[in-house]
Amino acid sequence: xxxxxxxxxxxxxxxxxxxxxxxxxxxxxxxxxxxxxxxxxxxxxxxxxxxxxxxxxxxxxxxxxxxxxxxxxxxxxxxxxxxxxxxxxxxxxxxxxxxxxxxxxxxxxxxxxxxxxxxxxxxxxxxxxxxxxxxxxxxxxxxxxxxxxxxxxxxxxxxxxxxxxxxxxxxxxxxxxxxxxxxxxxxxxxxxxxxxxxxxxxxxxxxxxxxxxxxxxxxxxxxxxxxxxxxxxxxxxxxxxxxxxxxxxxxxxxxxxxxxxxxxxxxxxxxxxxxxxxxxxxxxxxxxxxxxxxxxxxxxxxxxxxxxxxxxxx
Numbered sequence: 001x002x003x004x005x006x007x008x009x010x011x012x013x014x015x016x017x018x019x020x021x022x023x024x025x026x027x028x029x030x031x032x033x034x035x036x037x038x039x040x041x042x043x044x045x046x047x048x049x050x051x052x053x054x055x056x057x058x059x060x061x062x063x064x065x066x067x068x069x070x071x072x073x074x075x076x077x078x079x080x081x082x083x084x085x086x087x088x089x090x091x092x093x094x095x096x097x098x099x100x101x102x103x104x105x106x107x108x109x110x111x112x113x114x115x116x117x118x119x120x121x122x123x124x125x126x127x128x129x130x131x132x133x134x135x136x137x138x139x140x141x142x143x144x145x146x147x148x149x150x151x152x153x154x155x156x157x158x159x160x161x162x163x164x165x166x167x168x169x170x171x172x173x174x175x176x177x178x179x180x181x182x183x184x185x186x187x188x189x190x191x192x193x194x195x196x197x198x199x200x201x202x203x204x205x206x207x208x209x210x211x212x213x214x215x216x217x218x219x220x221x222x223x224x225x226x227x228x229x230x231x232x233x234x235x236x237x238x239x240x241x242x243x244x245x246x247x248x249x250x251x252x253x254x255x256x257x258x259x260x261x262x263x264x265x266x267x268x269x270x271x272x273x274x275x276x277x278x279x280x281x282x283x284x285x286x287x288x289x290x291x292x293x294x295x296x297x298x299x300x301x302x303x304x305x306x307x308x309x310x311x312x313x314x
Contacts, residue, residue: 017059021115025058031123032143037063039082039126041138045070047082047128049097055145056086057114057121061095071101073130080135081105082125084142088118101130229282246280248288262288 008015036052051065061084070080080101088094100106111119129137155164182198192205248262265280282291 018115021058023058024055025115028055028058028145030143030145031056031121032145034145037125037140037142039138039140041128041135042067044134045072045130047099047126047135047138049082049125054084054142056084056095056123057112059086059115061086063097068097068099070099070128070130070135072135073101073132075132077129077131078103079105080128080130082128083108083122084125085109085120085122086114087120088114089120097125229285244293246282247292248282248284249290249292250288251290264291 007013008019031054033052033054035054036050037054038050038052040048040050042048046067046069048067049063049065051063053060053062055061068082070082078101080099082097082099084095085098086095108122108124109120110123111117111121113119114121123142125142126138126140128135128139184196185194186196186203187193188203188205190205192203194203194205196203244267246264246266248264262284264282267280282288
């Protein structure tokens with residue numbers, strides 16, 4: 001047998017718990033709860049700990065349901081902690097559940113190299129507040145470990161996504177980036193959510209709700225939209241002065257200027273407003289579930305004017 005290298009997994013070999021723990025910890029790298037271990041206050045300083053299991057640095061532990069009596073405060077309210085302590089140097093009782101009540105809770109002892117040096121590793125199971133007579137604010141705080149996906153199941157090539165016909169194969173970051181064409185997402189200076197084109201730094205806000213182009217050729221008219229909380233008006237081409245009124249309505253059939261119950265605001269429009277976005281909030285969604293955008297007659301408008309168009313988004 002070689003004195004310089006040892007194979008752990010082969011017929012007739014000996015694999016120790018230490019070997020397993022080091023290997024499992026390198027795979028998952030997580031310490032926490034797999035299931036159970038619910039905490040229930042049963043009176044005074046008593047806490048019932050439910051059955052469960054978890055992992056500490058690659059080593060599995062199992063908890064049987066039992067009740068503990070934590071220390072109450074002798075004066076004012078004090079914080080408390082229930083925690084699990086793994087001490088690999090203690091061969092008779094390497095893991096136990098402990099508790100502490102103190103004005104300042106001590107730091108948890110966490111030796112990251114405990115599997116190699118038979119060290120100590122502690123994890124918090126829960127916290128509470130202790131008074132002279134009882135405890136309050138009992139909370140389970142231990143981290144829940146979620147099952148990790150095998151790397152072989154993750155799709156990293158965007159060209160392979162369409163070929164997948166079975167469930168359970170998640171799309172990796174590289175594939176997702178390829179599918180989006182390098183597009184990222186962000187928030188602009190006005191707080192609007194939007195997208196960032198590949199190679200760019202500027203956020204382009206998402207359009208909200210229905211977006212359309214409305215042509216007004218010398219005539220007044222109206223457009224009905226569902227109220228989503230705001231209206232954005234962008235003038236594309238106006239040849240004359242006029243107004244656009246924004247009303248709140250209770251019915252989608254009320255298309256007449258002045259016939260609607262609630263005027264949110266009015267936009268003055270002229271040729272100098274081309275490509276300028278104007279926004280008005282329409283917050284009363286419950287009272288007025290619909291909005292009416294109404295163009296008012298303007299002096300000088302006629303069918304001979306160039307097409308007057310505006311883009312409106314809710």
